[in-house]
Amino acid sequence: MPKNKNKKLQNLKDVGLDGLKDIATSFSKMKFKDSDQKTPTTATGPRKMRRGEKEIKESFDPVPKEQAGLLVTGALEEALAECKAKVERIARQCRAANRKFRDVEFDLEKDQWLCRYGLFGNEEDEPDAAVKRVTEIFDKPVFFGPDGPNASDVRQGDLGDCWFLAALSAVSTVPGLVEKFCVARDEEVGVYGFIFFRDCYWQPVIIDDLLFWSPPKFDELTLSEKQLYHNERHVYHQVVEKSGKGLKYARSGVVGETWVPLIEKAYAKFHGDYAALDGGFLSDGIEDLTGAVATSFQMSDLLSPDRFWTHELQHADLKTRLFGVSLNIDEARSQVAQPTVQGLFPAHAYSVLRARECNGKRFVVVRNPWGESEWTGAWGDGSKEWKGEWLGILKDLDHEFGDDGQFVMEYSDFLEVFGQVDRATLFDASWVMSSLWLRIPPQPSFHPWTYGDAFYYFSLDKASSVVVVLSQTDHRYFQKLNGEYPWWLLDFVVFKKGSPESIGMSGISLGSQRSVSCELYLEAGDYVVLPRVEPRSRGSVSVGEDDNEWDIRKLSRMLTERAKSRSFAANYDLSQEIDYLPITPEVAFAIGLDSGNSEEDAGSDAEDETEEPDKKEDDTNDAEGKENAANSTGDADSDSGGLDFSPDDGPKSHPLFLGLRVYTQDGAVATVSGGVKEG
Incomplete structure (x- = not known):
């Protein structure tokens, strides 16, 4: 059993914030490989924060300086x-x-x-x-x-x-x-x-x-x-x-x-x-x-539809945000070959052209790229709602009746009918981008969904609105070469260096699978971004002697929970299951913080200074632990016919090429670095 696994096993039993100092110490010798790449931009160094300064504004709401356009790089x-x-x-x-x-x-x-x-x-x-x-x-x-x-x-x-x-x-x-x-x-x-x-x-x-x-x-x-x-x-x-x-x-x-x-x-x-x-x-x-930043989310996840209207859809008029929407319908359940919702089709992208408030009502103008087949509900072309004073708002909406694919919906219907939102944030010339790409080595099939496989740092030289984006490479050209794992699920958390509390988190890439992002307002300083990645299988695989097909992601999470439940037994040896235990963001933050205190120390390959235990003694302890576990705790494998898996069972994922982009505004510059865990 590798020596650093002993430390991981001990500390995973207590990942509370009170134990962060000890956790950071015990993880300090884990081997990370730091990237030699440097961000092409340069920074003048972090400004010291004055007492009483707030680290984060309540909301990210940058004012566009000019017409948004192509990302300037x-x-x-x-x-x-x-x-x-x-x-x-x-x-x-x-x-x-x-x-x-x-x-x-x-x-x-x-x-x-x-x-x-x-x-x-x-x-x-x-x-x-x-x-x-x-x-x-x-x-x-x-x-x-x-x-x-x-x-x-x-x-x-x-x-x-x-x-x-x-x-x-x-x-x-x-x-x-x-x-x-x-x-x-x-x-x-x-x-x-x-x-x-x-x-x-x-x-x-x-x-x-x-x-x-x-x-x-x-x-x-x-x-x-x-x-x-x-x-x-x-x-x-x-x-x-x-x-x-x-x-x-x-x-x-x-x-x-x-x-x-x-x-x-x-x-x-x-x-x-x-x-x-x-x-x-x-x-x-x-x-x-x-060059915009793309993200997707479910309409049901909106916390405040009013805020979405004022802070996001209204940006569509400023042309700093562009939106698309689609319907979520179970076609198999409906038993209809091509089900529709009042003229709208599922699994089909519609673009949002405008959002306007007229005569106290909120309207959204949407377009079908077919150039035909429109919404036939309330406020659709020629519907009964269009009479009297309401005909006068057609000019404000920049809309004409006709089977051209463009239609009007009231905002309440828009929220109810469409299930997924695709959003793109455009940038004007006041924004700059810094980036770094890393190669994440192939992972075993049952690698836990965990933090700590990679880490990024960025230093911000002055306060700015910031967009942090984690993305995998665009594999549309070569997607057929990705085999069992055509894409990865991504998410991340952001910490301010020196503080154990996260200050931001992304969504997860369940819609648009290419990238996830987080929008923040940050003061000058040093920040840590901790990604969590999970290979998503194209299908299922057969494991061991069982002829049944197993969903790899589901099986991985089952093995993680089984390892967690067994870890409570004082005399159970988890040496064979330690690889199934995930690392929390707090622990991963402590790892990255300790391994990245300076440019010289970041990602060093220093060996653990703890002396290697005598091999004979270590083997004896392992054997005794296994015997005690089996005899005293009722090991599921020996007593209940459970299945055992090795992390090497099943196909390995392809390596993941993971990039961090940091967008800053008004002359602020981010310098990005990072590394990946070895072994």
């Missing part, structure tokens, strides 16, 4: 410059060769399988789609129409990327924002450049103007089909092709506009193929488009 200017240079070079070379641009890296026509399908190819045995350039589809194609990008322009096609298109609709409500990530283009040559945000970095994406097309070419029609168009090619061309409605995937509702399908294509290339966009969360889409 050092990599943003580099990505913009690289994107513009590539587009200019390609356009120049294509003109010299008298050719339009064809992207050999993402050639929809000549390499359709690579562009359309994922790792396992055409699993649904779909026929090949036709491919056309935008100049073959429209007589006079334009990237943006005369009114620019508008949320009402977005129309979903034959791809399950409602979450991304709802995100695009939401982003389109911020004036000038779409134009910022649509960086450069030469429409005559057919080359377009965009930037997207992934894992703290802006990355350029270059595409051509080829798009998938659903209707067949005129010459591929049957004789009877040609007769529908009087056997006239130009009639078919005008009725079917030039409307743009034949685009297989997303399109604009404005004839001739191309920004919607081309952004979708660039985003598909960014993630490897169109199939990679099937399913997701609206807030993640907004994060990728703007």
Whole structure:
């Protein structure tokens, strides 16, 4: 039994705050590996707090300094410059060769399988789609129409990327924002450049103007089909092709506009193929488009709907927060193939466009990215509520009746009908980001859900509103390689260094699985962030000789509780179960505090100075402990036929690449460091 496990076992019996000093001492020699990475920003050092200063304001409510937009980082200017240079070079070379641009890296026509399908190819045995350039589809194609990008322009096609298109609709409500990530283009040559945000970095994406097309070419029609168009090619061309409605995937509702399908294509290339966009969360889409911070929560978790209206939805008007919503319905329980709630569909993303209070009532304007199929309840288009003075508020709501996917709901119905909220916080130029990524080694299947596997520190040089974000890498591109554990559950707590009481905590990543965050107002000083991570299995596995399949997360928690219950027996040896016992945030804080007192000491590999017990004596004690446990306490394994598991049973998780981002405002700078536990 490793010597540091003896200490862990002893201290897990008392994790109260009164015992923190002893716990910190006993854990001081546990081995941690500190990261050599340093935050690119620099700080002038923490300012000493004056007596009587408050550490935290009651609420996080930063005032926007200007129009929110793309997150400004050092990599943003580099990505913009690289994107513009590539587009200019390609356009120049294509003109010299008298050719339009064809992207050999993402050639929809000549390499359709690579562009359309994922790792396992055409699993649904779909026929090949036709491919056309935008100049073959429209007589006079334009990237943006005369009114620019508008949320009402977005129309979903034959791809399950409602979450991304709802995100695009939401982003389109911020004036000038779409134009910022649509960086450069030469429409005559057919080359377009965009930037997207992934894992703290802006990355350029270059595409051509080829798009998938659903209707067949005129010459591929049957004789009877040609007769529908009087056997006239130009009639078919005008009725079917030039409307743009034949685009297989997303399109604009404005004839001739191309920004919607081309952004979708660039985003598909960014993630490897169109199939990679099937399913997701609206807030993640907004994060990728703007560098915003994404989070998801259940509507039932709202403590104060009034505060949500005034402090969050109203920020949608200030364009510092963007929202999406979806319904939670058990389709199997309803026994309906496609159940709806007064015209609204479950498992489908809707974007929130506006929130307004008119004549003493609160209204929310919502949009379906399909561009059709709207809410048919109270205040839906043409409902009985729209009469008299209420017709006058349509202008205030910026709403018109029509089957265009946009609809109005009263706030009370909005709260009752929708189950999940996706929220993205946008940043203006007054914010800066500091970050650090760490590799968390693979964990055994039954590793407890615990704190202490990793720790982060950040120093704040002056008081600021702060957004702390813990995230795993965006694995949408390579999610098929993640095997048994496609994602991890994340959460974290925040401590001020020197205080054993946590000052903030995140939610848990049950909705959007990529990241969790916490918003605080902090004074200058040093802070500790303690993550807790748990691999989430794609399914169940068989363990031992039992043919039954076990849910790994459920089994892990059962083993933890069994170890806790057995630990009360004074003569029971927990040496074989110590790995199932989780570390509380207070204990993990004590570990991190003691191992990170200075840059020189942080994460040192110092060995435990306690002398190694004589091996023979240690073996004897272990044997005696096991015998006493079995004979005196009625060990469940020997007396009741219980199952024993080793932490090494079952598949191990993939390593987790875990990043901490700290956003600060008004010139405040955070310096981030951290480390992971060894062994």
